[in-house]
Amino acid sequence: MMDASISEPSPAVRVLLVEDDDFNRLLLNDYLSYRGYQVLSLAEGSSFLSTLTQFQPHVVLLDLKLPDISGYQLLEALRQQIEFQHLPVIVLTAFAFRAERQQALQLGVQGYFVKPSRPEELVAAIEKVCVG
Numbered sequence: 001m002m003d004a005s006i007s008e009p010s011p012a013v014r015v016l017l018v019e020d021d022d023f024n025r026l027l028l029n030d031y032l033s034y035r036g037y038q039v040l041s042l043a044e045g046s047s048f049l050s051t052l053t054q055f056q057p058h059v060v061l062l063d064l065k066l067p068d069i070s071g072y073q074l075l076e077a078l079r080q081q082i083e084f085q086h087l088p089v090i091v092l093t094a095f096a097f098r099a100e101r102q103q104a105l106q107l108g109v110q111g112y113f114v115k116p117s118r119p120e121e122l123v124a125a126i127e128k129v130c131v132g
Helices: 022-034 048-055 071-080 098-106 119-131
Strands: 014-018 038-042 059-062 089-093 111-114
Touching: 014 022, 014 048, 022 038, 022 119, 038 048, 048 071, 059 071, 059 119, 071 089, 071 098, 089 119, 098 111, 111 119
Parallel strands: 014 038, 014 059, 059 089, 089 111
Antiparallel strands: none
């Protein structure tokens, strides 16, 4: 039985998920795909910018702690790309401190979730930034 408080996703919403933890990445990928999103997942940030250009996501779910580069560095690089300056980014991280949240908000993120997060809350945040 589906939860009535969860809305159906907009058609063809593309989500780029950047998460190094295999379990979290697979869980979110499967859940979001089940909910009707088109999801592309990355385990590290090295191909982030090229993937953005090829995949053209509507929203990015970004972990801040990646093995090869920080999520903050990816956010800064993203905001320097004219075509992606206003791309919605939702942070998904283990960093629960106010300073980390402030830094991410200053880089223009639209949501900040501390792990573990409920997938339904992420869906609501995705819908909010993609549909309004």
